Amino acid sequence: EVQLVESGGGLEQAGRSLILSCTGSGFSFDDYAISWVRQAPGRGLEWVGLIRNKEYRGTTEYAASVRGTFTMSRDYSKSIAYLQINSLKSEDTAVYYCTRSRLALDSPAGWGSFDLWGRGTLVTVSS
Amino acid sequence: EIVLAQSPATLSLSPGERATLSCRASQSVSNYLAWYQQKPGQAPRLLIYDASNRATGIPARFRGSGSGTDFTLTISSLEPEDFAFYYCHQRSNWPLTFGGGTKVEIK
Numbered sequence: 759e760v761q762l763v764e765s766g767g768g769l770e771q772a773g774r775s776l777i778l779s780c781t782g783s784g785f786s787f788d789d790y791a792i793s794w795v796r797q798a799p800g801r802g803l804e805w806v807g808l809i810r811n812k813e814y815r816g817t818t819e820y821a822a823s824v825r826g827t828f829t830m831s832r833d834y835s836k837s838i839a840y841l842q843i844n845s846l847k848s849e850d851t852a853v854y855y856c857t858r859s860r861l862a863l864d865s866p867a868g869w870g871s872f873d874l875w876g877r878g879t880l881v882t883v884s885s
Numbered sequence: 886e887i888v889l890a891q892s893p894a895t896l897s898l899s900p901g902e903r904a905t906l907s908c909r910a911s912q913s914v915s916n917y918l919a920w921y922q923q924k925p926g927q928a929p930r931l932l933i934y935d936a937s938n939r940a941t942g943i944p945a946r947f948r949g950s951g952s953g954t955d956f957t958l959t960i961s962s963l964e965p966e967d968f969a970f971y972y973c974h975q976r977s978n979w980p981l982t983f984g985g986g987t988k989v990e991i992k
Contacts, residue, residue, distance in 0.1 A: 793981070795929075803921075803929065803972050803983040821980045822886075855928055864917075865977050871919035872974070873940060875928040 760784035760874065762792075762856050767879030772846050778879055780839040780856030787837035788812040791859050791869050794830065794841045796852040797878075806854075808869065809839060811861065846883045853878040887911055889973050889984035897992040904960040906987045908973035913953045917977040920949055920958045923986075924969045932971075933958065963989070 766778040780792060791814075794806040807820040809830040818830050829842040843850060855878045862870035888911040898904055908918065916936040921929040931940040933949035936956060946961040960967055968991050973984040 795983075802986045803923075803974075805974075805981040805983060808981070819979050819981075859976070862976070865915070867917075867976055867979055867981065869976060871931055871934040871976055872921070872929075873931050873934070875930070877928050 762858065762874055762876035764854060764856050764876040764879040767854065767881045769882045769884060770846055772848060772883050772885045774846055775842060775844045776846060776881060778841040778843070778854055778856075778881070780841070780876060782837045782839075782858070785858075785874075788834050789860070791861070792830075792832065792839040793857050793859060793872060794828075795855045795857055795872070795875075796850075797855070798849070798852040801852075804852075806841070808859075810869075813861075843881070846881075848883050848885050850881060851883045853880050886980055887914060887975050887978055887982050889975060889982055891971075891973060891984035891987050893987060894985070895988045895990060897990050898963055899992045900963050900965055902963055904958075904963055904967070904989055906958040906960075906971055906989070908951075908956040908958070908984050910954045910956075910975060914975040914977035916952045917975055918949075918951070918956050919974045919976065920947075921972045921974060922967075922969050923972065929972065960989075 763781045793808040810817045832839045857872035857875045860870040890909045892907045920933040923929040937949045948959045972986045
């Protein structure tokens with residue numbers, strides 16, 4: 759089955775760190791960029807960052823709101839992408855989704871729409 | 886940053902009616918715009934990519950149109966399962982952004 763599965767969420771104290779995982783299966787994980795998108799309770803979708811595919815050496819792009827505190831990485835041998843969240847704040851409380859996109863060099867940013875999503879993992883930050 | 890403004894925030898309609906959702910970009914995104922549907926407790930699902938292309942398995946009652954800064958998602962005749970949140974998203978420039986969403990609710 760083609761799927762993405764997130765894990766690693768939970769209740770964590772403000773100021774601490776957390777690492778989320780996104781495991782891909784049923785498709786060529788190396789060929790896709792992986793984005794993280796979060797959704798705070800009762801709110802809309804917020805793109806957090808993208809890590810490129812193996813061909814593009816896993817280089818990254820971040821939203822300004824998380825740059826410097828969030829770090830993405832990937833393990834191609836295990837088909838896993840990671841999101842490390844440092845210095846957790848209450849406003850980081852959200853469901854975190856991982857999603858994939860194909861290379862699409864027609865656009866300036868270079869990546870396609872999000873055609874597959876995981877079910878998400880909930881991160882709750884207590885103050 | 887490209888801001889996507891969706892309107893209306895809420896659309897109250899009955900099954901069988903036509904729904905028209907708008908997404909306006911603060912600068913041109915060409916046709917690099919997608920629409921997603923999200924139901925409560927579920928992940929978003931890709932409906933339309935590149936402004937007017939239906940994703941795999943999406944019924945023909947969903948139609949996307951527009952280019953540049955003005956985009957529309959039309960649901961020709963609402964089915965009970967179509968009552969949900971809808972988000973637009975641009976993949977033209979960094980940072981990637983989403984609109985604030987439109988809730989389509991049962992009248």
